[in-house]
Amino acid sequence: MPFKDHRDFIETLKKTGDVIEVTREVDWDLEAGAIGRRMYEMGGPSIWFKKIKDYPEGFTLYNGSLGTWRRVAVSLGLPPETPVREIYRTYEARIEKPIEPIIVEKKKAPCKENILLGDQVDLYRFPTPMIHEGDGGRYIGTWDLVVTKDPETGWTNWGMYRFMVHNKRWLAGWPQPTSQLAHQMKKYYLPRNEPMPVALVIGTDPIAHMVATAPFRLEEDEAKFAGALRKEPIELVKCETCDLLVPAHSEIVIEGEILTDQIVPDGPFGEYPGYRSGTMAEGVGFRVKAITYRNNPILTIIALGVPIDDSSIAAALTAGMAMKRGLNHRGVPVIDVYVPPEGVTHLIYVSVKKGGTEVAKEVLDFFTARRVMVSKVIVLDEDIDVFDSGQVLHAFATKCHPGRGIVVEHYEGRANSLTPCYSPKERERLKGASVAFDATWPPEWLPEIIPVKASFKTIYSKEIQEKVIQNWKSYGFK
Amino acid sequence: MKKEYQTFVRQFKDLKEGTQKLFIKDLTPGPRKYDTKYVRAEISFNPEKIKDGDILRIRSESGALLPQPWGIKILEELSESVPGKPWEDVYKAMKKS
Numbered sequence: 001m002p003f004k005d006h007r008d009f010i011e012t013l014k015k016t017g018d019v020i021e022v023t024r025e026v027d028w029d030l031e032a033g034a035i036g037r038r039m040y041e042m043g044g045p046s047i048w049f050k051k052i053k054d055y056p057e058g059f060t061l062y063n064g065s066l067g068t069w070r071r072v073a074v075s076l077g078l079p080p081e082t083p084v085r086e087i088y089r090t091y092e093a094r095i096e097k098p099i100e101p102i103i104v105e106k107k108k109a110p111c112k113e114n115i116l117l118g119d120q121v122d123l124y125r126f127p128t129p130m131i132h133e134g135d136g137g138r139y140i141g142t143w144d145l146v147v148t149k150d151p152e153t154g155w156t157n158w159g160m161y162r163f164m165v166h167n168k169r170w171l172a173g174w175p176q177p178t179s180q181l182a183h184q185m186k187k188y189y190l191p192r193n194e195p196m197p198v199a200l201v202i203g204t205d206p207i208a209h210m211v212a213t214a215p216f217r218l219e220e221d222e223a224k225f226a227g228a229l230r231k232e233p234i235e236l237v238k239c240e241t242c243d244l245l246v247p248a249h250s251e252i253v254i255e256g257e258i259l260t261d262q263i264v265p266d267g268p269f270g271e272y273p274g275y276r277s278g279t280m281a282e283g284v285g286f287r288v289k290a291i292t293y294r295n296n297p298i299l300t301i302i303a304l305g306v307p308i309d310d311s312s313i314a315a316a317l318t319a320g321m322a323m324k325r326g327l328n329h330r331g332v333p334v335i336d337v338y339v340p341p342e343g344v345t346h347l348i349y350v351s352v353k354k355g356g357t358e359v360a361k362e363v364l365d366f367f368t369a370r371r372v373m374v375s376k377v378i379v380l381d382e383d384i385d386v387f388d389s390g391q392v393l394h395a396f397a398t399k400c401h402p403g404r405g406i407v408v409e410h411y412e413g414r415a416n417s418l419t420p421c422y423s424p425k426e427r428e429r430l431k432g433a434s435v436a437f438d439a440t441w442p443p444e445w446l447p448e449i450i451p452v453k454a455s456f457k458t459i460y461s462k463e464i465q466e467k468v469i470q471n472w473k474s475y476g477f478k
Numbered sequence: 479m480k481k482e483y484q485t486f487v488r489q490f491k492d493l494k495e496g497t498q499k500l501f502i503k504d505l506t507p508g509p510r511k512y513d514t515k516y517v518r519a520e521i522s523f524n525p526e527k528i529k530d531g532d533i534l535r536i537r538s539e540s541g542a543l544l545p546q547p548w549g550i551k552i553l554e555e556l557s558e559s560v561p562g563k564p565w566e567d568v569y570k571a572m573k574k575s
Contacts, residue, residue: 029507029511054509124510130512132541134537134541134542134543135541137503137514138512165512167558168510169558170514170558170559177569182564182565260564261561261562262559262560262561262562263562263563263564263566264514265486265514268486268540276541277540281567282566284564285559413572424488424539425571428571430568
């Protein structure tokens, strides 16, 4: 049975030992963020802060929904100790069978237990944390799900974009200009100078949030993929002020519109690459028209930063699978893709059936075709287990030719401005470069000249291997 | 008791003394801390130069704090937002290159 909401998920995490409840008062101003950050860096459990300074009882914060592979496994209904490879396989198999969402009546939607409209709207009702010292403000949208729609095609996009409290009725955000939200806005709303309806969803089924991080193709509704991963349809309910549909079991839903003729400052913010790297911008202005929320709302957050945290873990899975689909679609002979969380989607491992410079170029072309979130790709032969960074590093160190094994592409207007090594000038123009490291044997090399890997499994015959394994204990080893 | 505000600039040298329009964050403790206002204000490198002024803390685009705060006197509260189109700053920068 999938989780019906975030509360249900927390109950299960209690049983698996993956959540700690903090009952002493914690300050929303830096203290909660610092605790959450330290816990990520210790590889510890998620944290439910039950008493927040300045806020009434029942208004709580929850950090770290999917901050470890254990919690990702639990969210998919798998045992917590499931290996990463198996989590990938489960995701890959389920995502092939989309399940359309169902729409429920308002009275069956817990997110409608409290409704604030018009002048009643006050974003300061919620204990939005100041996550890092020096951030541009209090980010209410970190572990969120942002719903927007293309009115011409009906395509509803879910994305995970940061949003900061600007004042009691406005949010500021900076969805990248290459994002799908920006695509919808540029295609329909900006040419007409019409505000774009938007709903920011906080604290719903963890799988829905995870799916919001996935780079599905344009025109693909994420809601049906959330259903696929849950193996049951997700329940949606109509917003109060527009026709957008949001998960009915959400903790908090902020409805409003992004204006096409007004801007507000956004950032800087300590972001998912693990730095606060000049990510200050003329942000989009989100004017709030309504807030609906459950009784005793739980505000889900990520104290974002150096990996591993929810962002790097969720993207490792969702982006990895989307990349594999995309490479397959392009005809690249891909075996596996792994996005090591430590590489924060800047570094990708791709293993292929047949390598060589041409294949490395094809791989790089795929990653640089539209919006570019990836700056480094290591292309590997199929004998390398991409889920084992030790094997990848060894192949990279020994098989990537420092002269002819490196393919670079430069571009402008579609780079990921959150890439810390880019200069301020490069960031403001979305100018960047990506590189593929070809760590495969050249396909033109004859089999008899290919260096033999000196490992137990590759440099000894089957007979010797079996003999040694069979006699292992008799040598006096355990 | 002087109030404290905070503003962000790309680089510290970008901030000029005199009467300026700028977004500031109110640092008054409590549930509304960090509320944003767009104001016309007199600001100075030397807080002593502004009569009945408040404190303005300044941070850079990466959040680095300027060690010495400036002084500020709010002359007028302006609108909540300013005219502009989303991502216009990016397109302008690309055109320049």
